[in-house]
Amino acid sequence: MSRADGQDVRIPILYEDNHLLGIVKPVNVPTQEDASGDADLVSLLKEDIKIRYNKPGNVFVGLVHRLDRPVGGAMVFAKTSKAASRLSETVRSRKFRKVYAAVVHGKLPAPTGSLKDFLLKDAKTNTVSVVKPGTTGAKEALLDYEVIAETDRYSLVKVELHTGRSHQIRVQMSHAGCPLYGDQKYGNGVNKPGQQIALWSVIVGVPHPVTKEEIVLASLPPAEHPWNLWPEATLNALTDKES
Template sequence: MNMQHGGAGEEQHSGQSRFEVLFEDNHLLGIVKPVNIPVQEDATGDPDLLTLLKEDVKERYNKPGNVYMGLVHRLDRPVGGAMIFAKTSKAASRLSESVRTHAFRKVYLTVVHGKPSASQGRLVNTLLKDAKSNTVTIVRKGTPGGKEAILDYTVLGSAEGFSLLKIDLLTGRSHQIRVQLSGIGCPLFGDQKYGAAVNRPGQQIALWSSLVGFPHPVTKDDIELISLPPQTHPWSLWPQQLQKQAIR
């Protein structure tokens, strides 16, 4: 179920959040992450989502002192869409356990150049991250420092030399979707890092966190946060109804 704006035992607050809120109660805050904002503080020193959310909650609830906000999963800076944050350490711990036990579901929509050879499939690779250059490469299994990366994809449609894919992410490696799809010859639209040969500088990467699903850490209810990408090119090549139906 898609939970919207609040739940049982919700705190009283004044003022509207500066973010699009998908779910909120005393334990959790689910929002739509805007594109091009880092989730955590990085070397650029630009405002980061975690700090902005703490400030937002502090203002809306007139809270004194520091506000707790637990990071459970991440999205790359240029990527937007559904994200869940924990408002208590207990909720953060239980959500992290859901991630570890694969009870935490992450579904993405993406637009790629070309079309995978199979209409659906599973990609399994070993990825190695170079922290200095912040790039990830596919390496041989058994390579020291390499981590297994697994995703399932389904081609939802093709148009104008692009394909719309649904991605079920089964592991959460850095840049995973971008690297694995580039590895099969289908780099993401707008991805300068892993598709520089076919993308133009300034294009927005077409990768969107469309569904985040998990058991509520306290009530155990099944929660689903749903967010659809903006209806701009290249997303607008396919009807929003198709995108919505595909991610369920």
């Protein structure tokens, strides 16, 4: 695939049938069209389906969940409006499983734990902050985490989201004293400009919109810094329980 800037974009396919398309989102590609005007994932997937299946006219690709632009990893899209509607309902009913890997600065207070905060988004600055319960417009944010490995400076953490708030993992980890590696927005005091944020969608699990079979998509982060601070076997632990 090619972007508007002429660079090729490789989008690996994890799963595909007549109803679903599971892929690995490349980093720094917007999920949907935004003010940047850069080629977005939905448009790229539509063009790819048109070419692969020689489809004339419009192609349906339904967006049911999002990843921030700098974040890569597993995503699932609907290929029909019925599948989109049913997948959106799994999101609303919290049956849509989302598990991430993150490299954070420092060490969390326990090997496993849960974080519960109330988040408020400022649309003007596109930033999110932790606020007191009961604050007007605030939404509850819940996640569970497991520390997979540590170095003297960083922790490799597996995070399961129970809510899908904007910038949720980034904000909650920063509030807990462990901002994500490379996160300029919520960890600019410990990160350097140009660093790639270390957040990756490792598992997406959904009931198939037609067969109801549990579909599990898994994707490991690239063998690049800071992920390669740990051996391949350690990174495999992020998804090996799902196979």
